[in-house]
Amino acid sequence: MPFVKPSQSTTAASTPAEMYRDLPPRPDAVPGLWAHQSEMLSAFAELTNKPDVALELPTGTGKTLTGVVIAEWTRLSRRARVVYACPTQQLAMQVVGAANRESIRTSLLIGPHAKWPAAAETAYDSAAQIAVTTYSTIFNSNPHLADPDMILFDDAHAGEQYVGEAYGVMLKRRESPAEYAAVLKAVAPALDGVFLERLRQGAPDPSIGNDTRLVVPLRQPGMVAALDSALGALDAPLKYRYSMIRAGLAPCLVYVSYSGILVRPYIPPTHQNRLFTDARQRVYLSATLGEGGELERAFGRLSIDRLPAPATAPRYGRRFFVFPEFVEGVDATEFAQDVVKAAGKALVLAPRTDVAEQDARDLAQPSWPVFDINDVADGMAPFADLEHGVCGLAARYDGLDLPGEACRVVAMDGVPNQDNLQERFLQTRARAGAAIAARVRTRVIQGAGRCTRGPHDTAIVLVLGKELSRYLTRPEVTDALDPELQAEVAFGRENSQAFNATDVMTNVAAFLNQATDSTWIDGAEPHLKSMRKDAVKVDPPGTAALASAVSEEVRAWASASAGAWSDAATHAHEVARLVGAGGRDAAGYRAFWMYLEAAWSDHAASEAGDAAGRAAAAQLVRQAERVQSLGSWVREMAPFPSMERSPLGAADMVAVTQVAAQLVGGVNQGKLRSRLGEIHVGLSKRSPSVYEPALTELGKLVGADAFKPKGKGRCDSVWLWDNELWLALEAKSDHEPSGVVPHKEVRQANDQLRLLASDRGLPQAPVGSATVIISPKPGIDDDGAKGAEAHVHMVAPPLIAEIAYDVQNAWEDMLTKAPGRTPDAVRDLVADVLQGRGLLPTLLRERLTQDPVNPSARDDLAE
Known part of the structure; x- marks a missing residue:
C-alpha cells in the first residue's frame, strides 16, 4: 500500500x-x-x-x-x-x-x-x-x-x-616540436646567443635540462605581436588554452627550457x-x-x-617513515624492494611519469602485476583488489583512497617542487622557493597519507631517492609540519640511520604485524608520543611577509591584465616593500616583483614619453639585481629598449679576463683536450687522490686561482677569483652513497673560509663566498645540520661532472670562434660563452649553493 x-x-x-x-x-x-x-x-x-x-x-x-x-x-x-x-x-x-x-x-x-x-x-x-x-x-x-x-x-x-595552469599554454618539445620552434623563434631576441644555440640542438647537453629562463615580452619590441602570431596558429586543444589568455597576453611571462615553453600570467586572472x-x-x-x-x-x-581544523579532528592513522637511503651499507633499491615484499603491495608516487613507473617496476616482485595510470583511470578499485602488486603514478598526491588493508605502503620519490616551469624558475633561478614552499610541502603530506585514510589505518611511507630524503631532513620543512607528522618523520629518520638493514626490517615487521605482535605498541608508540608533545609547528621564515603582500599581488596582475601599467607598477612596488619584511628568506621573491615593477614602469613611461620614468625603471632593474645578489637571473634578462645591459661584476670580470688571456696567448688544443679528458676521468673516480686534482684543474679552466691549501684539515680544493669571490670545496668522493654526512665533517667545513681568509691576511672571506661539501650521501647528520654555518652547502658528485661537461663545451665553442678576433672581441666572446653555459663565477656559485646545510643559519657573508 x-x-x-x-x-x-x-x-x-x-x-x-x-x-x-x-x-x-x-x-x-x-x-x-x-x-x-x-x-x-x-x-x-x-x-x-x-x-x-x-x-x-x-x-x-x-x-x-x-x-x-x-x-x-x-x-x-x-x-x-x-x-x-x-x-x-x-x-x-x-x-x-x-x-x-x-x-x-x-x-x-x-x-x-x-x-x-x-x-x-x-x-x-x-x-x-x-x-x-x-x-x-x-x-x-x-x-x-x-x-x-x-x-x-x-x-x-x-x-x-x-x-593556474588553465590560464597558460605549455608547449612540450617532444609532443609539439613545430609549435615549440615557432614560439622559440618569437622570443629568441630576448635570449642570449649561447643559450639559444643550446636550445636549438637536436639533443640536450648534460646541464641544459635544468636551466629555465624568463622572458618578459612586453618590453621587447614587437615580441607580443610575434608571440600572438605563433600561439594564434595552434591547433586544438592548445588553441583553447590560448583563448584563455589571448586578451591579456601583454603582461604574460614566458618560461623557456629545453623540454618546453610555458606562457602564462603569474597570477591567474580569474576576475x-x-x-x-x-x-x-x-x-x-x-x-x-x-x-x-x-x-x-x-x-x-x-x-x-x-x-582552521578544530582541535577535535581525529588522528589520521599511523605512518612509519622508512628512509632506505639512510640505512648504512645497503643498496637502497633492494632494501626498499624487501620492505614492499613484506607488505605485499605498494603505491608509488613521483613528480614524473618515467620515475614513478620505473620505481614501480623496481619494487615489484617478478610475478607481481605492475599498474600505471591507464589501469586505474576509473578508480583505484582494480589495484585495491589485488593480493600483490605495485602501482606507479605521477603527480597524484591527492584523490587516491587506499584505506585499511587495500595497501600498506606508499613509496614516494622526488620533491614535487617543479610541477611546472614557473615553479622551476622560482625554485632554482629566482631563489623564491618561499613562495611555493607550502604548496610543495602539502603535496608531500598529501602523498604520504594516501594509505592512511582513517584513524585506525597504518601504512609504511618509503622515502625513495636522495632528493626527497634530504628534503625531509631540512628543519624549515619539518618544523612546518603538524606535531604528529613531525614526530613520525623524525622517528623514521632516526630509526633508519641508527640501525643496520636487519634491524630496520625487524621494525618494519613489527609495524606491519601490530594485530598479533605488541612490539610496535610497546616499543615505538611511547617514543612517538613523547616526540609529538615536544614538537612545535613553526611557519617557515618569510611566511608572514608573503601573506601580507598577496592582495597587492592580485591587484597588480589585475591592473596589468587591463593594461593599466602605472597602477600595476604601483601595486608591484607595494608587493616588494611588504615582502622585504621577510628578509633574506624572501629576497628572491622580492627581486622578482621589483623586476616586474621595473618592466611595467618602463612600459608606462615609454607610452607617456617620460624619460625620467624610464631612467627610474632602469635603476629598479639594478636594484633587483643587487637584491637577488650573486648569480642573478636578472642580469640574464634582455635589456629594455634604450637600456644597456649592466656590466659584469668584479668576480665575473676576473674570470673573463683570465680565460680571455689564455685564448689570446694561444692554446695547445691537443693538450687542452687531453687535460679535459683527464678531468672527466678523475671526476668519475671515488679515490680522493684522483678526484681532488681533477677538481682543482676544473677550477683553473673557469678562470679561478685553483689549488689545494696546505695544512691538516684543510679543504680539498679552492677556487678563488682574486678577493672577489671564493668557493671552498670539500670533496667526499669516497663516501658510501648511503647514510649521512658525519657531524665532524660539517664542523670542518665551517672553518674553511676563515682559514683561507687568514692565509691571505684578510678579516673575512669576500661577500657571497661559500663552502661546498661534495658527497654522494643523501643527508646530513642532524647535529651537523643544526651547527652548520650559512655558507656551507652540499651537492652530489653528478653536478660537478655536469659542470665539467659545460666547461668542455665552453672551451670547444671559444676555440672555434676566437681565431681572428681582437682581444676586446675575445673578452666579449668569453663573457657570452661563460654566461650562456652557467660558468661565470657568480653563476657557478648559484649552481653549487642550491642546498644549504642549515638554511636558518645567519649569513655573515650575505650582501
Missing part, C-alpha cells in the same frame, strides 16, 4: 549540522558526524555572508562529507544553485557516490558539455540538485553552467595545478571569469590553509577567510 504523506515543513534547517540530522538514513551512510565536523559546520554557518571562505580539513578528517553537507544546506536554505568542483573526473565520481550514501542527490556534469545528461543539467538549473563537476568546467573560455550561488572547490590546496566571480560565495576545502597566501595566489582572490 502507498505511504501516508503528511504535509512537509517548509522551514529550512538553521545550520548544516541540523540539516544533516534530517537526511533520510541509509544503511551504507556513515554513522554520524564526528565532533570536529560538527564544529566546522557550525563555524561555517557564521560565515555565510563572506565571499571567500577556506576550511582546513586534512587527510582522513571527512572533508567530502563536510563539503556535500555545506553544499546541500546552502542549496536548500537559499533555494539556489550550488556547484561542487573537483580537480578530476575520477574525484567527481567519488563525491557523487559519497553524497548518494548520505541521501544527497547530485547532478554529475563532467566531460564535454554536449554530452551532459539533460535531466542532470535541468536538475541543477532548477536548483533541485547540486552540480558535481571539475575545475576545468569552470575555468575555461566558455563555461556552460548556469550561474551558481555558491561554488565549493574540493582539494583547493591543488588549485595552482588546476586553476575575468563571470561564473567564478559572480557567485555569491566561494568555499575552498583544503588540507592546508596556506599561511603565506597560497590559496589567494592560486585562485586570484584578494583575501579568503579561514577556518
Whole structure:
C-alpha cells in the first residue's frame, strides 16, 4: 500500500549540522558526524555572508562529507544553485557516490558539455540538485553552467595545478616540436646567443635540462605581436588554452627550457571569469590553509577567510617513515624492494611519469602485476583488489583512497617542487622557493597519507631517492609540519640511520604485524608520543611577509591584465616593500616583483614619453639585481629598449679576463683536450687522490686561482677569483652513497673560509663566498645540520661532472670562434660563452649553493 504523506515543513534547517540530522538514513551512510565536523559546520554557518571562505580539513578528517553537507544546506536554505568542483573526473565520481550514501542527490556534469545528461543539467538549473563537476568546467573560455550561488572547490590546496595552469599554454618539445620552434623563434631576441644555440640542438647537453629562463615580452619590441602570431596558429586543444589568455597576453611571462615553453600570467586572472566571480560565495576545502597566501595566489582572490581544523579532528592513522637511503651499507633499491615484499603491495608516487613507473617496476616482485595510470583511470578499485602488486603514478598526491588493508605502503620519490616551469624558475633561478614552499610541502603530506585514510589505518611511507630524503631532513620543512607528522618523520629518520638493514626490517615487521605482535605498541608508540608533545609547528621564515603582500599581488596582475601599467607598477612596488619584511628568506621573491615593477614602469613611461620614468625603471632593474645578489637571473634578462645591459661584476670580470688571456696567448688544443679528458676521468673516480686534482684543474679552466691549501684539515680544493669571490670545496668522493654526512665533517667545513681568509691576511672571506661539501650521501647528520654555518652547502658528485661537461663545451665553442678576433672581441666572446653555459663565477656559485646545510643559519657573508 502507498505511504501516508503528511504535509512537509517548509522551514529550512538553521545550520548544516541540523540539516544533516534530517537526511533520510541509509544503511551504507556513515554513522554520524564526528565532533570536529560538527564544529566546522557550525563555524561555517557564521560565515555565510563572506565571499571567500577556506576550511582546513586534512587527510582522513571527512572533508567530502563536510563539503556535500555545506553544499546541500546552502542549496536548500537559499533555494539556489550550488556547484561542487573537483580537480578530476575520477574525484567527481567519488563525491557523487559519497553524497548518494548520505541521501544527497547530485547532478554529475563532467566531460564535454554536449554530452551532459539533460535531466542532470535541468536538475541543477532548477536548483533541485547540486552540480558535481571539475575545475576545468569552470575555468575555461566558455563555461556552460548556469550561474551558481555558491561554488565549493574540493582539494583547493591543488588549485595552482588546476586553476593556474588553465590560464597558460605549455608547449612540450617532444609532443609539439613545430609549435615549440615557432614560439622559440618569437622570443629568441630576448635570449642570449649561447643559450639559444643550446636550445636549438637536436639533443640536450648534460646541464641544459635544468636551466629555465624568463622572458618578459612586453618590453621587447614587437615580441607580443610575434608571440600572438605563433600561439594564434595552434591547433586544438592548445588553441583553447590560448583563448584563455589571448586578451591579456601583454603582461604574460614566458618560461623557456629545453623540454618546453610555458606562457602564462603569474597570477591567474580569474576576475575575468563571470561564473567564478559572480557567485555569491566561494568555499575552498583544503588540507592546508596556506599561511603565506597560497590559496589567494592560486585562485586570484584578494583575501579568503579561514577556518582552521578544530582541535577535535581525529588522528589520521599511523605512518612509519622508512628512509632506505639512510640505512648504512645497503643498496637502497633492494632494501626498499624487501620492505614492499613484506607488505605485499605498494603505491608509488613521483613528480614524473618515467620515475614513478620505473620505481614501480623496481619494487615489484617478478610475478607481481605492475599498474600505471591507464589501469586505474576509473578508480583505484582494480589495484585495491589485488593480493600483490605495485602501482606507479605521477603527480597524484591527492584523490587516491587506499584505506585499511587495500595497501600498506606508499613509496614516494622526488620533491614535487617543479610541477611546472614557473615553479622551476622560482625554485632554482629566482631563489623564491618561499613562495611555493607550502604548496610543495602539502603535496608531500598529501602523498604520504594516501594509505592512511582513517584513524585506525597504518601504512609504511618509503622515502625513495636522495632528493626527497634530504628534503625531509631540512628543519624549515619539518618544523612546518603538524606535531604528529613531525614526530613520525623524525622517528623514521632516526630509526633508519641508527640501525643496520636487519634491524630496520625487524621494525618494519613489527609495524606491519601490530594485530598479533605488541612490539610496535610497546616499543615505538611511547617514543612517538613523547616526540609529538615536544614538537612545535613553526611557519617557515618569510611566511608572514608573503601573506601580507598577496592582495597587492592580485591587484597588480589585475591592473596589468587591463593594461593599466602605472597602477600595476604601483601595486608591484607595494608587493616588494611588504615582502622585504621577510628578509633574506624572501629576497628572491622580492627581486622578482621589483623586476616586474621595473618592466611595467618602463612600459608606462615609454607610452607617456617620460624619460625620467624610464631612467627610474632602469635603476629598479639594478636594484633587483643587487637584491637577488650573486648569480642573478636578472642580469640574464634582455635589456629594455634604450637600456644597456649592466656590466659584469668584479668576480665575473676576473674570470673573463683570465680565460680571455689564455685564448689570446694561444692554446695547445691537443693538450687542452687531453687535460679535459683527464678531468672527466678523475671526476668519475671515488679515490680522493684522483678526484681532488681533477677538481682543482676544473677550477683553473673557469678562470679561478685553483689549488689545494696546505695544512691538516684543510679543504680539498679552492677556487678563488682574486678577493672577489671564493668557493671552498670539500670533496667526499669516497663516501658510501648511503647514510649521512658525519657531524665532524660539517664542523670542518665551517672553518674553511676563515682559514683561507687568514692565509691571505684578510678579516673575512669576500661577500657571497661559500663552502661546498661534495658527497654522494643523501643527508646530513642532524647535529651537523643544526651547527652548520650559512655558507656551507652540499651537492652530489653528478653536478660537478655536469659542470665539467659545460666547461668542455665552453672551451670547444671559444676555440672555434676566437681565431681572428681582437682581444676586446675575445673578452666579449668569453663573457657570452661563460654566461650562456652557467660558468661565470657568480653563476657557478648559484649552481653549487642550491642546498644549504642549515638554511636558518645567519649569513655573515650575505650582501
